[in-house]
Amino acid sequence: MKVLSIKGLEAWYGRTKVLHGLDVHLDEGGFTAVLGANGAGKTTLLRAISGLVTVKGDIEFAGKSLVGVAPEDIVRRGIAHVPVGRGTFLALTVEENLRAGAYLLRNKADIAAAIERAYSYFPRLRERRMQQAGTLSGGEQQMLAISRGIVSRPRLLLLDEPSVGLAPLIVEEIFEIMKQIRTVDGVSILVVEQNATLALKVADHAFVMETGRLVLSGTAAEIANDDGIRRSYLGY
Amino acid sequence: MPASSSQALPGSRRRTLLIGATAVVLVLLPVLLTQYQTFQATMILLYAIALLGLNMLVGYNGQISIGHGAFFAIGAYVTAILVSSFGIPYWATIPIAGLVCLVIGILFGIPALRLEGHYLALATFGLALALPQILKLHVFEAWTKGVVGIFVRKPKAPFGLPLTADQWLYYFTLFFLALAFLFAANLLRGRIGQAMIAIRDQPAAAASMGVNVSYYKTMTFGLSALYTGVAGALSAVVVQFVAPDSFSLHLSISFLLAIVIGGLGTMWGALFGAVFMVVVPNLASEISTAAPWAIYGVAVIIFMYVMPTGLVGLVRKIWNGFSRTPAAGGAA
Amino acid sequence: MEALLQQVVAGLATGGIYASIALALVMIYQSTHQINFAQGEMGMFATYIAWALIHWGMPYWPAFFLTVVIAFLGGAFLQRTVLRPLENASHLANIVVFVGLMITFNSLAGLLFTYTIKTFPSPFPNRLIFDGLLSFHQLGAIVVTGTVLLLLFAFFKYTPVGLAIRAGAQNPLSARLVGIRVSHMLALGWGLAAAIGAIAGMMVAPIVFLEPNMMSGILLYGFAGALIGGIDNPWGAVAGGFIIGVLENLLGAYVIGTELKLTATLMIIIAVLLFKPAGLFGQRIVKRV
Structure with a gap:
């Protein structure tokens, strides 16, 4: 079962074309990593899915096209997107950040349950729930960002560079919890990562992008074990 | 957003021709005008001086002032006081008024340059609002005559020139406008102008290229105050009267809006803006006292959307349309 | 001593009005990073609407609430028509349009209602209370104004829509990505700011009398309040508004006289702006990793 099917996707920033015809398919309930160097177009791919850039081509989510749909409505279809830099509402408290994340839930009990669930994944956030989000450490802010994504109870979660600026240990902890979220809640995850080693350890599928094109796709294990690929595209 | 330096096509010859033709028209104009029209034309010229200065600040340097009416008022009062209380000849007071405004402008500009964008607008807004109150202060009443204001006697044409007093004032003002125009044109074409524009467009890059941003910003503020002060000084002589309430917030606002409507960042914008400032209220005040302002307000909003390059941009567009020279300059 | 107290109380009464204007300015500033120079004139114009409604025979309070709704x-x-196209425009473009709106409202009021000074009724009895300490209207x-401010804070703190407005103001991209329609929130914010301005206008009009220029000075006090706070x-803006109100009265009564109030402001x-640009209570967002 494919949750997301992208065919011939092209995207522009102004007049600069940044995606040159991409074909990507995501399995329902899968954990997929998008790898590649800076400027490969990974972030643009996520922005295209969320409706933040103008695109040509086809993006189909759960059988319906997302092309031309506004970002606010794409969330309503069940895609949560945690942008680069985490997008924290710095002056709001931790709990207010989560309530903002649960903006689309109408029922008070649902909101409370969703927030409670996020706290159960990241107990540290519960301790800091009345604290201003801007006072959290980088790792805690990333936990908050992921939580903000999942409280809307999405079918697909997009994460943009969750490891940036964090200590390796914290990154591993966060990726472990993401794995749990995937299995327990059945959320499909698409993560853009520069840290290929780590991403390939947790993901089950991976794509490699270069200058706006898809150059490789396969299971995480295949890609991780191919020395040639590693050297030429992932640089380690 | 303002159309930057207008290095249009076949180049400087057409421009020289245009400037020459305008100069000839301006010199011959009083022959055709009645006394009252001459007075109005003089007002256009002196407003154009103020707008040249304001345009350097807003159009070329990207600083926003809603308070330049204050400098206009200071210039006017300096001249009126020097003439009425100290008996100094009116022509000698004009440069003094300009210098006073230069100094005050720099003093106000030093703190102001630390204020970005809308904060500067706010501070100058306050200045424009507060100045009439200051002019009414009892402490200064010996000179300013408080609310009553000061009358200035209208000077006659000197050297036995065959001109009426109004015509003489017209040429007197035209002389200052020409001076102001030449000085501004030279300044803006040169290194200083480049620096001013660089600061407007790319402040960080300008600073990293060694442009002393705060120096240029302060000096531009001072210079624009000088221009506006000279205009104010001329207005005291031309109108023959100054009073605190002639320099309300409305004057400051009309300066800013006139420069936007005239054309930001262009030399001609000042002249167009000045024409707008004099002609529109004249036409519209027949309808009611509020009408000119309503027109101002609506016009400026429309211009901001439809023609951000102002009347200059509009004229250029029409001109280019007629002369069939494709892709002229900035307006594309 | 009693005179001093009287000045302080009078300052609190006008301070509440400045606080409202300051809060309206801050609300718009937070979500757009623009300073609305037309805020005062919008309030003035709304007050004229109230005046017209009362003039046509509507009782005070229905006219009051209807005006608030119209202003909203x-x-x-x-916001939807004039300001939205400018969302990504320069400060200059925004300021010019705000100033354009300011004089449009000002002249429109002059056109429709003339420049003659009008008395505006107070809903409160015309007498002094507490041994003449303050008037009933004060x-x-x-x-x-206190009630309005409290209601607003409750709205922002405890309702999902209030939270959505705050989130949209802080991080528009992130807010859109959780499904908040940020541009609607901006319109809502503008509506609220206009409504607050209308209430401030109707509260101040009985004191300063109604005329098209009645708000220009008050706007400056509002600016000062917002900046101090x-x-x-x-919260700071509200506190700043009260501080300015009291300061204005005390300085006016004991130090500089009424002549220099605007200059002092x-x-x-x-x-x-120079020495404490974040204001006395400006919140610094502690960390940005």
């Missing part, structure tokens, strides 16, 4: 809709409409103004801090504005 008008503010939201302005007390009423304090209660009305910190332009991004609603200008000095305060410049001093705050």
